[in-house]
Amino acid sequence: MKTKITYLLFVLISSFSFVFGQENTTAFEAANKAYNDGNFPEAITQYKAILKTGKHSAAIYYNLGNAYYKSNEIGSSIYYFEKALQLSPNDEDIINNLAFAKNMTIDAIEPLPKTQLSKFVNRITNTFTYNQWAWMAIIFGFLCVISFLLYQFSYETLKKRIYFLISFIAFLFILGSVAIAYQQYGKAQADRPAIVFAKETAVKAEPNLRSDEVFVLHEGTKVQVLDTVDNWKKIQLIDGKIGWIIAEDVNEL
Known part of the structure; x- marks a missing residue:
């Protein structure tokens, strides 16, 4: 799996200094060092610290996706690769690494055929x-x-x-x-795409625990949020299936 972390460290660091300021540049350097040292939890913490300052970029989301992938947290990995792709939709590295991460998911959902x-x-x-x-x-x-x-x-x-x-x-x-x-x-x-973060979650016919289970989803599956009621979200899969899922089990992009 391509990482491009070293490349980002040397090529993008100057733009970080200009756009994000010295403090975030230092955090970015520290996050990259932690990643290269194999300390992925620390790298994740440092990248997220930059995001909390309100500064966002495809590079940060991409590196977060890589760090979560290395940590075997596929749901989070796909989530941040998708976030990176929103900011840089034609980036081949993001597209390729997202494909790698999606290959690790359990649910195989085929889209509805189109004419x-x-x-x-x-x-x-x-x-x-x-x-x-x-x-x-x-x-x-x-x-x-x-x-x-x-x-x-x-x-x-x-x-x-x-x-x-x-x-x-x-x-x-x-x-x-x-x-x-x-x-x-x-x-x-x-358009309200979201990623399932729960290892396994039951999708219900109605927004309550007493309703029938219509299907089961696993970590990393991408869904479309249609509605929200209390702590439930109505979702739709690319194959057209619809159901209700507990809100905390998915993160909207």
Whole structure:
């Protein structure tokens, strides 16, 4: 399993000095030293001390994930790798180490099958964030206005047709971009991923201990939180199964 701790120690330390301040830089150095010495509990304590100051980075979460993995705490390891991935979604080291950690989990849950059309639509809509789609709508808006003005002030028939066509196409792209941005925003607002931290936990049909057990989950499984009632969370798996789990058994990302 790749660790990249030594790399982070020498390459990122200067950025820590600038962004996080001398105190957090010292804690980061101490955490890296503890990790390299094999003192993983101390490394975890030091990394978490930095997080408590309100300073967050993919590097800290990544190193925490590695430290927990070395400590054989798979749930915590996956949790912090997922946190790192939220801040740096294209980092290959994070993706690879998260895959290693997930291979250590017990639950093998297959996602619901998707149609080719659904996969194609998802590829298109997930290309950009909702903010980026909104900016694209603005850009297409400018293009639409400029093309329409050129259409109005052009005297040649061919040019008028071209400008009108460009304006019309840009208008369609505006509608599409706004629709996708709105859909992506709603999806982001509803997204509440969480990681199971309990070694084993029973998922109930209702939010109480007397209800029937519908299935069992184990440490490290990723779920989607749908609702919260008292000390219970309603969760959904990627295969569509739904149930209620004790809130303390999962940590939301």
